[in-house]
Amino acid sequence: MKLEVCSAVCGYGRRDVIKGISFSVSSKEIFCLLGPNGVGKTTLFKTVLGFLKLRGGSINVDGEDISQWSRKKYAQVIGYVPQTHTPPFPFAVSDVVIMGRTAHLGSFSTPALEDRIIVRDVMEELGIMHLKDRIYTEISGGERQMVLIARALAQQPQFLVMDEPTSNLDFGNQMLVLRQIRKLSARGIGVIMTSHFPDHAFLCSSKVALLRKEGFEIGRPDEIVTEENLQEVYGVRVKITSTPVAGGLVKACVPLI
Amino acid sequence: MKKLENKLKTSPQLPLISVMTALALLPLAAFLVSLSFGRYGIPLLQLMQILFGKLFGLTPTWPDTLEKVLFNVRIPRILCAMMVGAALAGSGAAYQGVFKNPMVSPDILGASAGAGFGAAFAILNNYNIIGIELTAFLFGIAAVAATYFLGQAIGRNMNTVLILVLTGMVVQSLFAAFTSVIKYEADPNNKLPEITFWLMGGLTSSTQKQVWMMIFPFLAGLAILFLLRWKINILSFGDEEAKALGIDTLKIRVIIIMASTLLTSASIAISGMIGWVGLIIPHLARLIVGPNYKVLLPASVLMGAAFLLLVDDVARTVLVTEIPLSILTAIIGAPFFIYLLFKGRSSWE
Numbered sequence: 001m002k003l004e005v006c007s008a009v010c011g012y013g014r015r016d017v018i019k020g021i022s023f024s025v026s027s028k029e030i031f032c033l034l035g036p037n038g039v040g041k042t043t044l045f046k047t048v049l050g051f052l053k054l055r056g057g058s059i060n061v062d063g064e065d066i067s068q069w070s071r072k073k074y075a076q077v078i079g080y081v082p083q084t085h086t087p088p089f090p091f092a093v094s095d096v097v098i099m100g101r102t103a104h105l106g107s108f109s110t111p112a113l114e115d116r117i118i119v120r121d122v123m124e125e126l127g128i129m130h131l132k133d134r135i136y137t138e139i140s141g142g143e144r145q146m147v148l149i150a151r152a153l154a155q156q157p158q159f160l161v162m163d164e165p166t167s168n169l170d171f172g173n174q175m176l177v178l179r180q181i182r183k184l185s186a187r188g189i190g191v192i193m194t195s196h197f198p199d200h201a202f203l204c205s206s207k208v209a210l211l212r213k214e215g216f217e218i219g220r221p222d223e224i225v226t227e228e229n230l231q232e233v234y235g236v237r238v239k240i241t242s243t244p245v246a247g248g249l250v251k252a253c254v255p256l257i
Numbered sequence: 258m259k260k261l262e263n264k265l266k267t268s269p270q271l272p273l274i275s276v277m278t279a280l281a282l283l284p285l286a287a288f289l290v291s292l293s294f295g296r297y298g299i300p301l302l303q304l305m306q307i308l309f310g311k312l313f314g315l316t317p318t319w320p321d322t323l324e325k326v327l328f329n330v331r332i333p334r335i336l337c338a339m340m341v342g343a344a345l346a347g348s349g350a351a352y353q354g355v356f357k358n359p360m361v362s363p364d365i366l367g368a369s370a371g372a373g374f375g376a377a378f379a380i381l382n383n384y385n386i387i388g389i390e391l392t393a394f395l396f397g398i399a400a401v402a403a404t405y406f407l408g409q410a411i412g413r414n415m416n417t418v419l420i421l422v423l424t425g426m427v428v429q430s431l432f433a434a435f436t437s438v439i440k441y442e443a444d445p446n447n448k449l450p451e452i453t454f455w456l457m458g459g460l461t462s463s464t465q466k467q468v469w470m471m472i473f474p475f476l477a478g479l480a481i482l483f484l485l486r487w488k489i490n491i492l493s494f495g496d497e498e499a500k501a502l503g504i505d506t507l508k509i510r511v512i513i514i515m516a517s518t519l520l521t522s523a524s525i526a527i528s529g530m531i532g533w534v535g536l537i538i539p540h541l542a543r544l545i546v547g548p549n550y551k552v553l554l555p556a557s558v559l560m561g562a563a564f565l566l567l568v569d570d571v572a573r574t575v576l577v578t579e580i581p582l583s584i585l586t587a588i589i590g591a592p593f594f595i596y597l598l599f600k601g602r603s604s605w606e
Contacts, residue, residue, distance in 0.1 A: 051497050075503030082501075087494050088357050088418070089548035099491055103503030108484040110551045155502065 001062055001158045002026045003048075003078075003190060009056030010040065010047040016055060017043045023209060023218050025190045027158065030181060032201045033194040034225070035211030036234055041194045044211070045161050048192065049080055061158075075103035079157035083164055084144040086137055093131045093139065093147050097123060100154030115154075122153045126180065142173030149180060160184065162193040166200060178204050198225045198238075202251040225253070276546060277556065284339060284562040291335050291570050297326045329464065337463040338569040339562040340475045341524040342534055346561020348517035349535025350542065350554055351482050354489035355513050356405070360422050360597060362536035363521040367428035371400025372522035373530050374432045377439040377452050386470050393522035394474075396432070401518055404428045458529040458583030460569055467527040474523035479558065481516035485509060486554040531565070531583045533590025538564055540597070 004024040011017040017040035025031045033041045046052045048059060050066070059066050061077055069077075079100075087096075100122075101115040123129050128146050131139060136147060145165060152160055165181065166174040182204045185191055195201065201208045201221045208224040210217045212233050217224055230238040230253065237256040242249040293299045299307075307319050307327060317324065349362040356366075363369045375396030379389040404425045412420040436456070443449040454462075482489075488509050491499045499506045524531070542556040565582075568589070572580045 046497075049497075049501055051500060071500055071505045072503040075501060078501075080498070080501030082498055085495075088359050089354075089493055089543070091490070091548050095490070095547075095549050099494070099502060102487070102491055105487070110487040151502075161501075 001077075001190065003159050003192075004060045005048065005057070006060065007057040008044075008047065008054060008059065010043045010052060011055055012043065012052055018211070018216070020057070021209075021216055021218075022057075023207070025159065025192055025207070027188045027190050028185050029207060030185050030191045030193065030205040031207045031209065032205035032221075033192070033209050033211065034196075034198060034201060034233075035209075035216075039211040039213055041211055042163070045163065045192060045194060049078065049161055050074055072103050075155060075157070077157055078159045078161060079152035079155045081145075081148050081152045081160060081162040081165060083167060084141055084148060090135045090137045093128075093134050093136050094119060094123075096136045096147055097150045097154055100151040103155055118156070119150075119154050122150050126150050126153070142169050142176070145169060145173070145177055146180075149177070153184075157189070159190040159192065162191065164194050164196065166195065166197065174200075198230060198253045201225050202253075222251070225251075273546065273552060277552060280545075280556050280559045284343075284559055284566065287563040287566045287570075288335060288339065291338075291566055292327070292331060294570050294574055295326075295331060296573070297323075299323060299327060299331075333465050333468045334460050334463040334569070334573075335566060336468050337460050337471060337527060338566040340468075340471045341460070341528045341531065342538075342565025343558045343562040344471075344475055344478065344520035344524045345531065345534040346538035346542075346557040346564070347479060347482055347554060348520040350539035350550070350557040351489060351513050351517045352535070353539055354493045354550055355510050355517075356421060357493050357495060358418050358421055359540070360418055360536075361425065362533070362539075363517070364429070364530075364532040364535065365422055365425045367400035367404045367425050367432060368397045368518050368521045369525055369530055369532065370429040370432035370436070372397035372518070372525040373456060374436045374439070375522070376526050377436050377456065380452055380455070381439050381443055381448055386466075390470065390474060390523055390526050393526045394519055397518040397522040397525075398515065400428050400432055401514060455529045457581045458531045459572070459579070459581045460528050461573075461579055463527065471523055471527050474519050478516045478520035478523070481512065482520075482554060485513055485516075486550040489513065489550040489554070490548075529583070531586055533586045533593070534561060534565055536597075537590055537593050540593075 002024055005022060007020045007022050009016055009019050010021070021044065023031065033044065035041055043052065047054055054067060066074065098111045098115055098119045101111050101118065105111065123132065126146055126149060128143065128150060131143055131147065136144065139147070162181070165177050169177065178200060181191055181193065202225065205221055208219065208221045210224050210229055210233060217229070225240070227238050227240055230236060239254045239256060240251055241254055242251050293301055293304050303319055303323065307324055310317065310319070345363055352361050352363065352366055353359050372393040375392040375394070376389050379392040384392065404421065407424040407427070408417060408421040411424065440449060440452055443452055488504055491502050491504050492506065492510060496506050538561045539553070539557045542553055542560050546552045546556045568585050569582055572582045572585055
């Protein structure tokens with residue numbers, strides 16, 4: 001499947017934050033949005049998710065304009081992994097994950113056995129079965145992020161939009177989540193994620209959009225995450241290095257402070 | 258695989274089923290006990306005689322007064338108590354979910370005060386039953402809307418849990434003031450006492466008429482909440498997440514708020530202002546069955562029915578004169594609210 005954003009104008013209130021951005025994400029691709037705070041990363045993905053109204057251009061999935069889709073149809077195709085926060089009630093982890101099934105339920109239904117089986121499979125795949133009966137509000141940030149990924153997977157979407165999936169996580173958990181994102185794309189899911197770490201673009205993305213105050217640039221990580229671009233966008237001098245790892249090269253950014 | 262499926266099917270649900278069965282028996286037991294209680298005690302044996310006699314059309318072997326007390330006074334009052342308790346608890350649970358806020362209830366959101374004003378206005382103007390209920394409902398909705406939008410406008414990125422409670426207080430006292438204006442305008446010889454007694458909150462004047470007034474909005478509101486109860490879970494995670502999970506948030510939220518306000522305003526119309534039930538019972542239910550609305554909503558409804566019925570039994574039997582129901586619920590509810598404030602303190606800092 002292919003999600004295409006064609007010369008989209010995104011914004012809220014009176015302000016157009018992003019003008020005329022076009023890109024596409026296919027199944028198995030990982031599209032990473034980089035850029036400093038306040039350039040519209042959030043605005044862009046909220047528009048893709050339909051939380052904000054598209055102010056120009058179009059968003060299509062396999063050629064079909066999605067602006068007319070119902071929320072239910074939307075949710076069956078595009079899943080969302082938000083940044084973790086605390087809900088007001090102490091739900092059990094398995095209850096949170098099974099909420100991902102909502103888009104597949106009838107208007108007045110509650111989840112049934114088959115939904116519980118899907119939830120179990122997803123949690124086993126992510127290796128978080130042990131959290132099943134824990135209280136969502138009491139587990140750690142890394143665990144919560146995995147639970148939210150599980151919830152989005154229970155939704156069985158074709159595309160996944162992830163809002164800074166590695167923020168607020170320790171190093172180990174960051175890599176755990178990145179590895180998981182790569183696995184998902186290998187399974188055929190198209191991923192759109194935002195990140196504050198250029199390194200993460202090297203580690204797992206196939207496409208990068210670098211947003212800045214005046215315009216944007218889109219391409220392969222090698223083309224976009226360059227020393228010049230990072231210096232210009234973040235105002236930090238950066239050296240990009242390559243390290244040979246298991247038959248390939250892994251690039252990384254070394255900031256020179 | 259088969260084994261695992263069987264395990265999934267049975268294991269986590271079993272204790273829940275027994276808990277829910279117990280909760281379902283609770284209002285039934287309370288109903289049977291309450292039948293014989295009262296100023297005019299009806300012994301259990303005679304009670305059975307009358308009920309079975311009526312059921313099978315036997316010739317009466319019991320005093321006529323007893324039958325009158327039972328069918329014209331006691332049973333209507335019991336039914337009203339159960340419906341009002343269930344309605345307030347159910348709507349309280351639903352409000353807490355859609356507002357993502359464990360501190361709200363029909364009274365704290367101002368729905369009760371709004372509905373109370375509407376009903377008082379309707380009584381003053383001699384509206385009929387449907388007119389009273391409709392006016393109560395409309396002002397109830399207006400009050401909730403005012404509380405919500407004020408809270409949104411003021412709260413923006415701040416602590417919305419407490420802000421909603423505060424704006425609710427403002428709206429509440431505003432509508433209470435409007436109600437005072439109505440009282441001031443009312444004829445002190447007939448309307449004023451009528452409005453005052455009704456506002457005090459109680460089921461003293463419950464008759465078959467009140468049962469009929471309550472039963473239709475009660476069933477309608479409850480059916481809607483029951484059908485949409487799964488979605489309340491999702492709404493409690495916030496708008497964006499709920500949308501991303503496939504919920505038409507605006508539509509569902511409006512429907513649930515309408516249904517809850519219908520339940521609240523219908524209760525207010527027959528029993529006046531009975532506070533706190535809609536706050537305490539959902540919390541107690543959450544302690545017993547957990548926060549999942551799939552079971553929390555039915556549990557709240559069942560517990561609410563039993564709770565208010567038992568409190569009403571106390572109200573009508575303990576002292577020589579009746580204690581207004583609202584006084585008892587406040588004595589139980591106020592300390593409970595303080596407890597919630599203590600419990601929630603950590604998340605506000």
